[in-house]
Amino acid sequence: MNLTINGQAIEIDADPDMPLLWALRDIVGILGPKFGCGIAACGACTVLVGGTPVRSCSLPVGLVEGAVTTIEGLVKGGVLSPVQQAWLDEQVPQCGYCQSGQIMSAHALLEEIADPTNEEIDDAMGGNMCRCGTYPRIRAAIKKAAALKLAGK
Amino acid sequence: MTMSRLRKITRRVFLIGAATVAGGVAVGYWYVTRPYANPLEEGLAEDEATFNPYVKIGSDNTITVIAPRAEMGQGISTTLAAFVAEELDVPLELLTVEHGPASSAYYNEIMMEESAPFPWWDDGVLASLARGAFGTVATVLGIQATGGSTSTRDGFDRMRQAGAAARHMLVEAAAKRLGVSASELRTKNATVVHDASGRSLTYGEVALDAAKVKPPSTLRLKDRADWKLLGKPQKRVDMLAKVTGAPIFGVDVLLPDMLFGTVKMNPVYWQKPRSADLSKAEAVKGVVKIVPLETTYGHGFGVIAENTWAAFRAAELIEADWGTPDYPADTAAVDKVLSDAIASGAATAMRDDGNVNAAFADAPQDRVIEADYSVPFLAHTCMEPQCATALFKDGRLEIWAPAQLPTLVEYLSGAAIGVEMKDVTTHTTSMGGSFGRREVDATIYAAIMAKAVEGRPVKAIWTREEDVRHDTFRPAARGRLRARLGEDGLPTALDIRVAVPSIFANMMRRTFPSISPLGADVTVTQALRDQPYAIPNYRVSGIETDLGVPVGFWRSVGASFNCFFHECFLDEIAQQGGFDPIELRRRLMKDFPAALAVVDKVAEMARWGEKLPQGTAKGFAFSLCFGSWVGEVVQVKDTPAGIRIEKVWIAADVGTAIDPGIIEAQLTSGAVYGLSAAMGQEITLSGGQVEQSNFHDFDAMRINQCPDFEVAILENHHKMGGVGESGTPCAIAALANAVSALKGERIRALPISKDLAFA
């Protein structure tokens, strides 16, 4: 199977039924996407496929159509993406386990809506659970990232 | 340490024997190194020097600080590093922070102190002696542990002393090298400077010599006014890794030639499966081996495969007759055992002021109120499921795991496969949450699996379903509360009975089954017996009630249910006695200025008492737990979609606020954790098996339900309190009080979602 992952063409030798998450983690060795539930209920495994956020734990690798972006693909030329920079500035993570999924969902949200309202943030991020309860800082960081992006940073 | 010696010491010391107390705790600088050898001596590079178990400096001026408490999101690695950095005169950015090896040198003294059955504000001789005695248990047993919101407090003196001692030795060595007196030198940015001659030496340049300088016998630590780092929010040292998805967690361990695995444990606790058919599971492509797991934690199977997905699928296909439970098998049976215990179980009074029996004997019926409260079992559901990686090779065991109790992990995981503790090495990874869950089961299972494929590492990740069903649950509990009100409406007597399993006894069963439990379990009456309320006749009794189900430490432990019982019943008393809920507390806690200050602060922040719009209500709760005094107000609103939690105000007196940014995050986090539970979480049983399995039936608060927060940090009390758990209890109780006020009907059982929907 041939996939494009973070801009690189990669050949994967896996059962097409294997969820993309485990193909990435166990076969390719990309560990940013995390396992939280396996049933598309927590968002820890969120990656982008063709720019759309998907729960990689529930998507068979054989059905992947489009380029895959994981959190490892957000850093460009050693520079953090605006969402990551905002996350750092607002000191969002606690344990950090949910955060690559949170960042991927927020990244996709801001690609679609440059300056989301609170409701739009709630809608886009409701599928990403954080057991450490970092939600107030996630809200602040999304607003900050939106501002950074609009300022062209 | 051999088992028999461990047992002897445990027995002896837990009795608070006079000999132990007389032995006392060593004071002065040597307290940080004795009685254990410095574990950093081993594995030191040639051009590296170590000064004590916490500081290592290389000739190239790389400075490594050991933060020997597990990073589970509470920011502890940053705080502990800041203690050393403050006294060492080094900016945080110049430090490398490591967890360090599992070692008894890193024992946790405060955690053991707080196992003593005395309230936090009791500075009396007996209470201090008992705390000291329990502290020495940590020294003797060498238990390295992260828990009980103790890490910051435990590290406060030790880590600062470690930094100060190292700085002293570096300056001495530099003075000798420069041929000047130490008093002419100052330090800055990891450099020793001689202003008079303009010469300077980096720490690295003198490190090897400095390590040979005799450590000072006494030290003066910086005055608070001179702190540069402490008391101010720091950039956390683990943030960059966490915003870039770096592989820092237990699930991220990747080793050459590694196999992957998972476990399938008997859903009927403690029992061996009667029979099993593994053929379907073994036929799954990629499965390498399925091994029986027979441990004190439970019985089941470990599946080893070429990838995690194959292991997950195979585990699902294991067929077995799991047997029948020998404990209350469903929720009705659990309720009955707890109700019977409350009605007639043998109780231990842990607080007994005045004469409660006499106070009720002549009470007129209309001055007495009584109510029962109850809470369900709860799972922790840390975001990172249980997991561990193990390698068994040449008679040695190596473990990589998000371990909260690394010394116990080494002892018990080794013992499970016949490897002595000295031949076990643990690498502690960051953990994707713990909230009290990370015990030793995941590493024991991984060790057994690793032994079956000797020479190849096995990374075993549990499915979420296993993680939920095989938790060490927050125990189900029941409380019966009775009050007599005086003519003025204030309570003259309060009698509280609480029935709940003993967490310590249950944990002993799965870790050291041959040791019998040690006296009354203080978690049973935690945050009930030790609250700063003066009521003339005041009795708190605990009834340890075994329910068979594994129970453990869940964020804030006994306070997670006792605060709900106590604070909601105080609201009932207030209502009956004609008091505003906050005014009632103020009257009862008038002798405790720290308590009054947080209550006044949170009332002011929340504009308590101002008229609210129709369909909106506020609830209040106070708790003294883990050494912090906390008041919270929750505001709720009725909406067509259900109850909306609009806002939470928190005021907390933590004594000394080391890092206000981290404290604010922890208090908020604790409150969200408590609100999640109070809103909708419960673990129920059927046929002795847990009915819930994943986030679809054991959910938690999401961003769209999350209220706004306002947090105030106070520093009035003279002792430092913990913050990792202190935000949780009041959030639960204040939400229940708010909903009671909103609906005009008392919430006495959790979760609230049983009766009411949340928006």
Ligand code: FES
């Ligand atoms: S692991 Fe995919 S949504 Fe939870």
Ligand code: FES
């Ligand atoms: S930061 Fe721990 S789960 Fe979100």
